[in-house]
Amino acid sequence: MLGFITRRTLLAIPVLIGIVIVVFLLLRAIPGDPCTAMLGERATEEACERFNEANGLNEPIYVQLGIYMKNVFTFNLGESIRFSRPVSQMLIERLPVTIELATSALILAVGIGVPLGILAARKHNTIVDSATMAGANVGVSMPVFWLGLMLAYLFAVVLNGTIFELPPSGRLSAGLTPEPFYEVWGWTIPESGFWSGFLEFLGNFVIFNAFITFNWEVFWDAIRHIILPAVALATIPLAIIARITRSSLLEVMNKDYIRTARAKGAREGRVTTKHALRNAMLPVITIIGLQLGALLGGAVLTETVFNLAGVGRALFDAITGRDYPVVQGLTVIIAVGYVLVNLVVDLSYGYLDPRIRVK
Amino acid sequence: MISRSKALEALEAQSQELDLTEKPLSQWRLTMRRFRGRTSGMIGLGIVVFLILVAVFAPVIAPYDPNEVLIGKEEGIKPREKPCIHILGCPEDKPQHIMGTDGNVRDEFSRVIFGSRVSLTLGFFTVTIALLVGSFLGAVAGYVGGWLDNVIMRIMDVILGFPSLLLAIAIVAVLGPGLQNALIAIAIVTIPAYARVMRAQVLAIKETDYVSASIALGASARQILLRRVVPNALTPLVVLATLGVATAILEAAGLSFLGLGAQPPTPEWGSMLASERNNLFTSPHLVFFPGLAIMITVLGFNLMGDGLRDALDPTLNR
Numbered sequence: 001m002l003g004f005i006t007r008r009t010l011l012a013i014p015v016l017i018g019i020v021i022v023v024f025l026l027l028r029a030i031p032g033d034p035c036t037a038m039l040g041e042r043a044t045e046e047a048c049e050r051f052n053e054a055n056g057l058n059e060p061i062y063v064q065l066g067i068y069m070k071n072v073f074t075f076n077l078g079e080s081i082r083f084s085r086p087v088s089q090m091l092i093e094r095l096p097v098t099i100e101l102a103t104s105a106l107i108l109a110v111g112i113g114v115p116l117g118i119l120a121a122r123k124h125n126t127i128v129d130s131a132t133m134a135g136a137n138v139g140v141s142m143p144v145f146w147l148g149l150m151l152a153y154l155f156a157v158v159l160n161g162t163i164f165e166l167p168p169s170g171r172l173s174a175g176l177t178p179e180p181f182y183e184v185w186g187w188t189i190p191e192s193g194f195w196s197g198f199l200e201f202l203g204n205f206v207i208f209n210a211f212i213t214f215n216w217e218v219f220w221d222a223i224r225h226i227i228l229p230a231v232a233l234a235t236i237p238l239a240i241i242a243r244i245t246r247s248s249l250l251e252v253m254n255k256d257y258i259r260t261a262r263a264k265g266a267r268e269g270r271v272t273t274k275h276a277l278r279n280a281m282l283p284v285i286t287i288i289g290l291q292l293g294a295l296l297g298g299a300v301l302t303e304t305v306f307n308l309a310g311v312g313r314a315l316f317d318a319i320t321g322r323d324y325p326v327v328q329g330l331t332v333i334i335a336v337g338y339v340l341v342n343l344v345v346d347l348s349y350g351y352l353d354p355r356i357r358v359k
Numbered sequence: 360m361i362s363r364s365k366a367l368e369a370l371e372a373q374s375q376e377l378d379l380t381e382k383p384l385s386q387w388r389l390t391m392r393r394f395r396g397r398t399s400g401m402i403g404l405g406i407v408v409f410l411i412l413v414a415v416f417a418p419v420i421a422p423y424d425p426n427e428v429l430i431g432k433e434e435g436i437k438p439r440e441k442p443c444i445h446i447l448g449c450p451e452d453k454p455q456h457i458m459g460t461d462g463n464v465r466d467e468f469s470r471v472i473f474g475s476r477v478s479l480t481l482g483f484f485t486v487t488i489a490l491l492v493g494s495f496l497g498a499v500a501g502y503v504g505g506w507l508d509n510v511i512m513r514i515m516d517v518i519l520g521f522p523s524l525l526l527a528i529a530i531v532a533v534l535g536p537g538l539q540n541a542l543i544a545i546a547i548v549t550i551p552a553y554a555r556v557m558r559a560q561v562l563a564i565k566e567t568d569y570v571s572a573s574i575a576l577g578a579s580a581r582q583i584l585l586r587r588v589v590p591n592a593l594t595p596l597v598v599l600a601t602l603g604v605a606t607a608i609l610e611a612a613g614l615s616f617l618g619l620g621a622q623p624p625t626p627e628w629g630s631m632l633a634s635e636r637n638n639l640f641t642s643p644h645l646v647f648f649p650g651l652a653i654m655i656t657v658l659g660f661n662l663m664g665d666g667l668r669d670a671l672d673p674t675l676n677r
Contacts, residue, residue, distance in 0.1 A: 018517030029533050137399070137665075141658035143609060143629075145616045146650030149636055153643045297524025301613055305636070315525070316617055319532040331529050335521045 004350050012343045017069070019335045024068050027328050028061075039081065077329035082321050087329035090314055092197055095333075096204035097171065098310035101302065102295045104230035109237035110288060116238075117245025117284075122272065124250060132242065139239030144298045148232035148305035155228060167225050169307040171206060176218055178206050184213045229306040233298050237291040244287045248280040255279075282353055289345030293338055368555075390594065393670035400666015406659030414475040421469035422455070425626040430464040438464045439635075439642040458648045462635060463624075467645060470626040471652050477627045478656055481542055481611050482604040488546040490600050493553025494592075500554065501561030502584055512558070515551035523548045524610055531619045538611075538627070541620035545610050549603055556599055560592030594671055602664035605657045612653045628653045 035048040035057070043051070052058050059067070071077070077087035120132040152168035159165050167173065180203030182189055189196045203209050207226070210219035252258065253276055261275045262268075300312035311330055318326035394400050413420060423429070429436050433454045440460040443449035458467035500511040518526065530544035564570060565588070573583050614620035615629030623630060628649040635645035 014513060015516050015520045018513065019520050022517055022521075023529070026529055026533050134399075137662060138654070138658060141605065141609070141654050141661050143612055143616075143650055143653045143657070145613065146632060146646070146653065149632075149639055149646050150643075150650070153639055153646075157640050157643075293522035294524075296522040297613075300524065300528065301616065304617065316528070319528060320618065327529065327532060331521075331525065334525055338522050339520050 001350070005347055008343060008346050008350070012339055015339055016336060019339065020069055020072055020332060021065065023328055023332050023335070024065055026331075027324055030324070072332055077332070078325035080318075080323055080326045082318075082323045082326075087326055088197070090326065091311070091330070091333060092201045093204060094309055094311045094314045096201060096206075097308055098296075098299050098303070098312055100205055100207055101226065101229055101233060101308065101310060102292070102299055104226050105233035105237065105295055105298075106288070106291075108230055108234035109241055109291065112234075113238040113241030114245050114284065116242040118249060118272065118277070120242065120246040121249035121253070129246075133246070136239040136242045139235050140243075142235050142239075144232055144236065145301040145305050147235055148229065148302055151228045151232055152305070166228055168228065171222065171225055171308055172218065173221050173225075176221055178209055178215065178218045178222075179213065180204075181209050181213050229302045229308060232305070233295060233302045236294060236298065237288075240287060240291060241284060245280065245284050248283045249276055252276045252280045282349065285345065285352065286349060289342050292341050296334055296338060387594070390667070390670045394666055397666045397669055399662050400670065403659050403662025403664070403666055406655060407663055410475050410479060410656055410659060413472060414479050417472050417476055421466075421472040423466035423469040425470045425473040426465065426624050427469075428464050429460065429466065436460065436464055438462050439638060439645060441642070442467075442644055459642070459644050461631070461645055462638065467631075467648060470631060471628070471648050473626040474628045474631065474649065474652060475656070477538070477621060477625060478608050478611070478653070481538065482608040482656075482660070485542050485546045485549070485607040485611070486600050486603045488543075489549040489603065490553050490596065492546070493550040494557040494589075494596060496550070497554035497557025497559075498561050498584055498589065498592075501558035502565065502580065502588065508558075511554065515554050518548060518551050521548070524613060527610060527614060528617070528619065531614060536619045536622065538615075538621045538625065541611055541614045544614070545607050549607065552599060552603070553596060556595055557592060560595065561588050564588045564591050598664055598668045598671060601660055601667055605660035605664065608653065608660070609657050 035051050036043055039047060039051055057064065075088060077091075079086050080090065083090075116132055116136075120129045123129050155164060155166040156168035172178070180200070182199050182203060187199075189199055206222045207219060210216070210222060249272075258271060258275055261271045266275070296312070299310060300316050302308070303310040303313035304316060311334065315327065315330045315334070317323075318330065430438075436454070438460060439462055440456060442459040443453050443456050445451055445455050449455065456466055456468065458471060461467050461470065496511050496515070500508040521529075526548045527541070527544040530547060531540050534540035534543065561584075570583060570587050573587055578586070611620055612627075612629030612632075615627050616633045618630070618633060621627030621630045623634060631649040632646050632653075635642065639646050
């Protein structure tokens with residue numbers, strides 16, 4: 001097992017390096033020189049010279065790449081042009097929004113998608129099966145942003161005044177301010193440095209923060225705000241997960257060991273859960289890992305629709321505002337995160353299916 | 360070898376198992392026969408054919424020019440007018456606008472109709488580029504092997520390492536917003552899928568007897584690739600391409616929604632929806648109809664692709 005983990009982890013390294021190189025080259029591919037790209041159109045020649053010197057831009061390109069990689073791997077992601085703030089500070093503020101959104105969506109997608117898939121497989125070739133799969137087909141074809149807007153209209157306008165009314169945008173209602181847990185608990189935190197950043201990062205998970213500080217008003221308000229974006233974002237992964245669960249379960253149900261289980265008199269429910277499901281879950285877990293990419297991409301759209309200040313939205317704003325250090329930093333972080341999550345999925349796959357480890 | 364590659368690996372394995380000793384033509388016929396037996400696939404085909412007809416005959420179907428501003432041309436017309444359909448009780452003296460008018464007082468229905476042209480063209484072109492480049496790279500990697508194979512496939516791994524929409528956004532950021540650049544960006548992020556499937560096909564076909572026979576008869580590498588390998592490798596690529604049109608249309612609509620794809624006044628569904636999203640609460644129809652059009656189009660290609668895939672592999676229990 002250790003050998004397998006090492007091998008897989010080592011395999012991820014070239015991909016990570018490749019990603020950093022691609023992002024570096026993308027920035028260099030922007031027409032015009034990096035100085036005006038980084039400092040803006042109105043940068044003076046003198047400022048440019050200082051900038052070039054400071055960032056090693058007078059060096060040959062491979063030295064520049066080396067400097068850039070060193071910066072990335074030491075979390076020195078540069079500074080936003082528009083806001084004159086470090087990109088890492090933006091990550092501390094915005095990453096929790098996206099993680100909270102993506103996690104909620106993933107919980108919905110798995111929590112509903114897997115049971116739906118099992119239901120469809122158990123009722124194979126019945127109306128339940130056809131209806132579920134028709135629904136899944138529509139779900140896969142749904143433009144996230146359209147669904148989001150339609151949900152906002154339905155729950156904020158049509159159902160306005162009923163108990164189903166839900167807020168169409170934002171993270172919390174106006175007037176509610178969450179108090180970070182470290183302030184509630186009276187912790188003294190350092191002025192700057194890794195730990196203060198990390199605590200601030202944790203404190204920006206509104207739902208988590210409200211939960212551990214027992215601030216139920218903020219907690220429920222945050223939950224109410226996240227329902228619509230999470231549902232919109234979850235739809236496509238949910239449909240895909242339901243489909244894969246169904247087809248994988250159907251395939252396993254034809255295996256000899258299922259017949260054996262039935263022959264020895266195990267009940268149908270037990271056959272499904274104990275014998276079939278465990279084996280059928282492998283492709284499902286893989287697909288869940290793959291869907292994370294779709295979730296991150298969809299987060300850009302969902303955050304735009306629901307006015308959430310997450311990394312997806314920040315990335316988009318940075319692109320339209322030509323804030324290249326932010327584009328570069330956020331793209332690298334998101335892509336690296338995506339690769340790492342998939343590495344974990346790969347490793348869990350090896351854990352669940354011993355045959356994979358040997359390959 | 361991580362990330363999205365898993366799904367592709369499954370497809371590769373599946374394509375390797377295909378019986379490649381049959382004549383290509385008979386396999387196609389068999390597939391088509393099986394395809395006809397699948398309701399959902401036929402529904403998908405129906406939708407796609409319908410959309411192509413709509414796109415081709417758009418000027419005939421659409422009552423107005425999609426970019427014609429109707430203010431001053433029709434009496435009492437206002438921006439963002441609610442749909443008015445005569446047979447559904449809208450007074451006869453009002454001009455008929457099936458989907459209402461948009462913020463610039465243009466006929467929404469005509470714009471949605473013409474939007475099919477933009478989306479279908481974009482979907483087909485993106486997939487064609489990705490298919491050609493991807494299968495060329497895959498064929499070379501699989502056939503030549505060695506370091507070239509390694510270099511090509513590692514680059515593909517890196518592209519797959521990014522969440523696809525994000526990479527597409529980043530590429531458009533470099534190239535500049537616009538329909539053509541969105542098309543290129545989406546093509547680039549989908550190339551690895553085709554390369555991987557093609558490579559797996561080539562690796563499998565390379566070992567068959569008829570390729571050995573061709574080599575023994577003195578055929579050149581180019582002849583073998585173009586005459587023997589490629590024709591036999593096409594079937595799984597066709598499935599991938601059909602599903603790819605759906606993804607491309609969806610991602611292009613997403614890029615346009617963010618303002619990175621089609622630019623106004625092009626009647627593109629994603630950008631039509633984006634320009635009216637701030638008026639959602641007062642005129643939901645201007646968001647509803649373009650989105651519905653996107654969904655139906657994507658659904659059509661998805662159903663057709665699924666049907667084709669099932670037809671290619673009848674053992675699958677879907």
